[in-house]
Amino acid sequence: MTIQRLLIPLAVGVLLAAPAARAAEPAPEKTFWGTETAEAAALQSLYATKQGTMGVASRAMVAACHDRSVEIGLDILRRGGSATDAFIAVTFADYVQTPGASSLAGPMGALIHDPRTGEVHSLAAPLKTVSSLGGQWTTGETAVGKQVLVPGAVAGLEAMHRRFGRLPWADLVRPAAEMAREGFPVTPLMSGISIAYKATLSASDYGRQTYLRPDGSPHPVGAILKLPALADTLDAIAAKGAAHVQTGAWAQAVVAMVKEKGGEMTAADLADYRPEWSAPLRIAYRGRVIHGLGGHNSGGARLLLALETLEQADIKALGHPSESLDGLEAMVRISRAVSAEPPLNTHAFFEDPKAPAALLAGSRPAQIWGEVAARIQRPPLPAPGSHSYAVAVVDEQGGAVTGTHTIESLPFGTNGLFVGGVPLNNTGIQHPYSADSAYATPPGRYLIEPLSAVLAFEGDRLVLAGGTFSASLWPADFQMVSSLLDFDWTPERVALTPRFGGYGIDLTKLTADISVNVIDKRVRAEVVEAMKQRGVALSQAGYVDTGMLVMIKRDLRSGALTGFTPEALPEGRAAGY
Numbered sequence: 001m002t003i004q005r006l007l008i009p010l011a012v013g014v015l016l017a018a019p020a021a022r023a024a025e026p027a028p029e030k031t032f033w034g035t036e037t038a039e040a041a042a043l044q045s046l047y048a049t050k051q052g053t054m055g056v057a058s059r060a061m062v063a064a065c066h067d068r069s070v071e072i073g074l075d076i077l078r079r080g081g082s083a084t085d086a087f088i089a090v091t092f093a094d095y096v097q098t099p100g101a102s103s104l105a106g107p108m109g110a111l112i113h114d115p116r117t118g119e120v121h122s123l124a125a126p127l128k129t130v131s132s133l134g135g136q137w138t139t140g141e142t143a144v145g146k147q148v149l150v151p152g153a154v155a156g157l158e159a160m161h162r163r164f165g166r167l168p169w170a171d172l173v174r175p176a177a178e179m180a181r182e183g184f185p186v187t188p189l190m191s192g193i194s195i196a197y198k199a200t201l202s203a204s205d206y207g208r209q210t211y212l213r214p215d216g217s218p219h220p221v222g223a224i225l226k227l228p229a230l231a232d233t234l235d236a237i238a239a240k241g242a243a244h245v246q247t248g249a250w251a252q253a254v255v256a257m258v259k260e261k262g263g264e265m266t267a268a269d270l271a272d273y274r275p276e277w278s279a280p281l282r283i284a285y286r287g288r289v290i291h292g293l294g295g296h297n298s299g300g301a302r303l304l305l306a307l308e309t310l311e312q313a314d315i316k317a318l319g320h321p322s323e324s325l326d327g328l329e330a331m332v333r334i335s336r337a338v339s340a341e342p343p344l345n346t347h348a349f350f351e352d353p354k355a356p357a358a359l360l361a362g363s364r365p366a367q368i369w370g371e372v373a374a375r376i377q378r379p380p381l382p383a384p385g386s387h388s389y390a391v392a393v394v395d396e397q398g399g400a401v402t403g404t405h406t407i408e409s410l411p412f413g414t415n416g417l418f419v420g421g422v423p424l425n426n427t428g429i430q431h432p433y434s435a436d437s438a439y440a441t442p443p444g445r446y447l448i449e450p451l452s453a454v455l456a457f458e459g460d461r462l463v464l465a466g467g468t469f470s471a472s473l474w475p476a477d478f479q480m481v482s483s484l485l486d487f488d489w490t491p492e493r494v495a496l497t498p499r500f501g502g503y504g505i506d507l508t509k510l511t512a513d514i515s516v517n518v519i520d521k522r523v524r525a526e527v528v529e530a531m532k533q534r535g536v537a538l539s540q541a542g543y544v545d546t547g548m549l550v551m552i553k554r555d556l557r558s559g560a561l562t563g564f565t566p567e568a569l570p571e572g573r574a575a576g577y
Contacts, residue, residue: 008520024307032322033498033522038054039540040522047496055083055563056494057406057576062086063392063550063563065572069093072175074575076167083395084164085172088157091405092176094389097184100193100411102389103423104237104245105151105254109293109451110403111280114162115395117129122280123294124449125156127408127427128273131444135264136225136433143262144397144415147426148254149447150265150553151245153405156275158242164399170238180421186219186327187571193411194218203416210421230421241427247271253419269444276446280455283308285319288463288485291455294356295553296345296446301356303454305368305476306338307481308360315486318376321479322497325530326376331482331516332500332536333372335475339514341368346438350448375535390452390467390550394561394576400552402465404451452477453474455458456485458556466551470566472501474517476547484553491551491574498522501546504539518544550574 035041044111055061062073072093073086087110095104112121128150129136131367137146161169186194194201197219201207202216209323210227212218219225236244251270258265278294283304290307294326297340310331319327343349343359350356388406407413408427417424431447434440441447452473456464464484468476474498483494498520519538520527528538548566551575555562563574 002061006089007360010028011253020223032527033520035073035522036524037352037521038064043520045521048153049568049570050564051492052494053564054574055561055574056558057561057574059396059550059577060575061394061561061563062090063096063552063574064090065077065389065563065565065569066094066097066187067571067573068097068179070110070414070575072575073108073173076172076361077393077395078577081172081395082164082397083393083399084160084394084402085167086393087391087401087403088161088165089172089175090391090393091157092173092234092377094391094405096234097187097228098174098190099227099230099421099423100197101189102405102409103151103407103424103425104153105419105424105436106153106405106407106409107447107449107451108153108156108403108405109152109297109449109453110160110401111291111293111453111461112160113398113455114164115398118282120291120455122278122291122294123156123160123273123299123403124278124293124297124446124541125152125159125544126296126446126449127152127425128269128446129433130265130269132262132264132266133443136443137428137431139432140180141432144264144417144426145258145261145263147204147415147428148258148261148263148265149415149427150269150273151425152273152544154237154245154273155242155273159275160401162183166429169241173234173238176463177231177238180227180234181231186221186223187220187224189569189571190225191218191221197411197414200412200414204416204418207412211430219356227421229418232421233431234421239268240339246268247275248568250420250422254424257417257419261415271439278353281360285311285481286485287458289457290481293451294353296350297451298350299450299452299474299477301344301359302338302341303367303481305344306334306474306478308337308365309334309372310478310482312366313373315482320483320487321500325527325534326364328500328527329376329531329534329536330372332531332538333375333498334368335478335517337372337500344434346475347441347445347448348438378379388469390469391561392465392549392550392552393465393467394462394554398440400455400462400464400465402453402455402467404453404467406451406469408449444551448545451475454481456481461508461554461556463556464551464556466549468547468549470548471545472547475500475502476549480549480551484551491553491562492552495549495564495567499546500538501544504542506544518546520546521542
């Protein structure tokens with residue numbers, strides 16, 4: 001067993017309690033997964049609510065994780081807004097409906113396809129450490145103000161709008177502000193988060209008075225929740241843009257709160273923040289061009305390195321990983337090799353804008369596949385002893401945006417710090433500063449984010465816009481891209497089929513066992529045992545998160561758009577016209 005401190009960004013999901021397990025139906029023979037155990041049956045029952053809900057459209061589509069957000073995004077498109085406009089409006093609406101799961105005080109990233117030029121652009125708005133060396137969170141530190149990092153989300157959204165927006169900025173923020181002021185029904189996810197993080201909410205007057213009832217219990221599902229303080233903040237953002245959170249009253253209040261809690265964030269840290277535009281990373285993959293996030297983001301580089309490695313294999317002959325031990329072993333081993341790739345685990349690598357593209361263009365993918373292929377079908381060996389959200393939009397003109405926004409902390413930031421109704425991140429706790437650590441983020445620098453976004457084209461036509469949130473981001477993207485493009489599966493089938501995830505995570509210690517990958521609890525025990533005999537340890541114990549997928553696929557023959565959102569979230573859908 002190999003335990004490693006998590007020094008990579010962690011986007012943590014919250015799993016809701018599944019409905020009571022129903023009696024399992026007899027499973028077909030020779031299948032890899034079923035509902036024999038109570039946990040597997042409960043998951044299948046939960047996911048059954050999403051069966052048959054795949055969105056279908058001919059001209060435009062929005063895929064997001066709240067029904068109200070989807071409606072807002074479609075309204076923006078019908079009014080002549082661009083995919084970027086809809087993405088921005090959906091993101092602000094998401095901030096309102098589950099503010100603990102994502103936050104405008106967090107990071108975001110997106111890929112934007114401009115139909116006018118055919119070009120794809122990468123926008124990164126990562127969190128940033130404060131400029132003061134003494135303001136860094138270190139192991140053994142107790143001042144929680146040092147856990148709060150400089151946010152980038154609003155600056156990133158504003159930068160997107162300046163280049164690719166059509167409708168006025170205020171029109172994109174106003175629907176979210178109105179929803180926060182007028183109130184909205186508490187969703188099962190919001191209720192589940194409030195129950196799980198009641199102690200965090202109780203730590204502040206705002207959290208207690210807003211999210212808990214007088215008797216201390218969270219608001220039940222369906223209750224109308226109003227967020228007037230957040231509405232005021234959104235109104236100010238609608239009127240003043242990112243300036244409100246970088247130099248305005250909100251920024252001043254954040255600096256004051258962080259200092260009160262022992263941090264050293266300054267007004268200049270917020271005022272000097274700039275999002276980063278970069279060329280996206282891109283590869284050719286089996287006749288398509290796949291784009292991933294560039295800049296200070298490891299997710300794009302890891303996904304594309306994994307796909308380039310997989311291209312060396314005949315994955316259809318090996319078999320889909322949900323149906324074949326060879327296919328499963330190949331993809332898990334590729335995932336592990338990419339996770340362990342030395343340069344991808346250093347901060348300096350991503351400071352060099354040419355380094356990720358050079359890695360992808362070199363011989364490393366073929367080398368990794370050679371190492372993986374040599375181990376497949378070998379004789380058995382002894383087995384080795386933040387919630388967030390993704391959004392995808394395709395508009396009538398062929399433009400597309402896909403990206404992720406998050407608080408990049410456990411819900412509500414665990415310290416219960418709010419400013420203007422906005423929960424502050426405490427991401428610094430995941431990144432203890434150490435001068436001798438290759439991965440540590442130096443003072444005043446961007447974090448290396450793990451955010452997920454992928455666009456795929458065949459010729460000049462879009463075939464996929466998608467992303468993953470929660471945990472296991474790029475491993476889930478890896479399987480999503482292969483399932484959609486190599487096996488021509490529908491988005492619904494991809495989402496509802498069990499998959500493997502990243503390493504097992506101990507959320508209490510923020511450590512990961514890098515010798516074990518998690519796998520869906522519906523996968524049968526004999527499959528897990530067979531993989532163990534191949535020297536690949538998989539776990540279904542405790543917290544298992546294999547990523548939450550948001551995707552839109554275009555059929556090039558008919559032009560039809562199909563989309564799907566996470567199987568574990570009853571709310572949210574893909575819809576269009």
